[in-house]
Amino acid sequence: MDILPVILAKNLFFCYGVKRALKITSNSIKTCKMSIYTFGPLIHNPQVVRDLEGKGVKAVNNLRGIKEGILIIPAHGIAPQIINEAKAKGLRLIDATCPYVQRVKDLAKSLKDEGYQVIIVGDQGHPEVEGILGFIKEKAVVLTKSSQIRPAKIAKKVGVVAQTTQTLDNFQTIVRNLLKFTKELKVYNTICEETIKRQTSARRIAKVVDLMLVIGGKNSANTNRLAKICQEEVKTYHIEEAKELKAGWLKGKKRIGIAAGASTPDWIVKEVVNKVRSGK
Known part of the structure; x- marks a missing residue:
């Protein structure tokens, strides 16, 4: 074979x-x-x-x-x-x-201390976001998407940070829309560089393969975002382990792309790669 x-x-x-x-x-x-x-x-x-x-x-x-x-x-x-x-x-x-998560907390606090309304681009309820909210000891606005912006609740001075695993596209879209409703906007792009690299690489591969496999915890924000990015380009399956892989997914496929979340261990990735290459 x-x-x-x-x-x-x-x-x-x-x-x-x-x-x-x-x-x-x-x-x-x-x-x-x-x-x-x-x-x-x-x-x-x-x-x-x-x-x-x-x-x-x-x-x-x-x-x-x-x-x-x-x-x-x-x-x-x-x-x-x-x-x-x-x-x-x-x-x-x-x-x-x-340290990159701690940096977001520090920047959010500095924005609050400077008199800015703090807006966090991130997932409501995610531990990282909850940690930021607790650290600044003040109610901040959490936005997952631009449609959640409520103009009446946006202050004249707004400071923005991002959950480290956000997508750059979503972050930029929200920032652009906030510009319509505030007089002063201070933005810190706190998306982890590693996150951006993974997302860019995954999308590039998804454009040239017949199927993408994204490996990582179903509770992992960065892995879920990778899967969503890839799904925009090609049929994508998000799996945690090789045993979830079904032979039928590979039938008729000529090239398979594989990406993994930031908390996925090498041994799991290798098991998936070996199983895909075997075609079983």
Whole structure:
């Protein structure tokens, strides 16, 4: 049987922030004898989280019942209220927040301090966005798309930041529309450069293949956006593992493109690539 050609997107495997968070957690596992927790998943990949649980790292959604131990702040950050609660309980905090996520928080706070109404281009309810809202200690406007803009609620001075995994097109569209309703607009493009590179590469490949496979957690914002981008160009399937791949998807296809989210481990990508190439 002929090997099915596969075109791989650039910037596969873990991004810097994910690598950093995993390294911090790995060091904690090796050196700490206390119970280790993460508030929510350390990264948005169920397989990696399951692997960490096997090593004794438990993901929790609240701190009730936890009296001692280590709480690792995940790569996408958490709200200050959670940090304060952990400190009050006497838990040891280890910060694995991605530096690029922390930068968004710092810039949002500087905008607030300068008297700007803060607008966050991002997903309402996402941990990163919730962390930003908590950090600036003020109600900000969260916009997922430009149709959500309510002119009556837009101030004369507006400052804009973006969730790090947003698409540049969406960010630019919202900013352009905000210009219609405000007198002064200060914009920080806080989309992670790694995110932009992944999105650009995935779209480029999607234009020249018969099918795209996007690999990563279904709870991963950046992976979901990659899948959406690719779907605009060609039939696309978002999968987490090789076992989800169906042979029927490959039937009659001449070239398959593969992209992966920033929290997708290399071993999962390799398993998918090998299965696609085998045609099974």
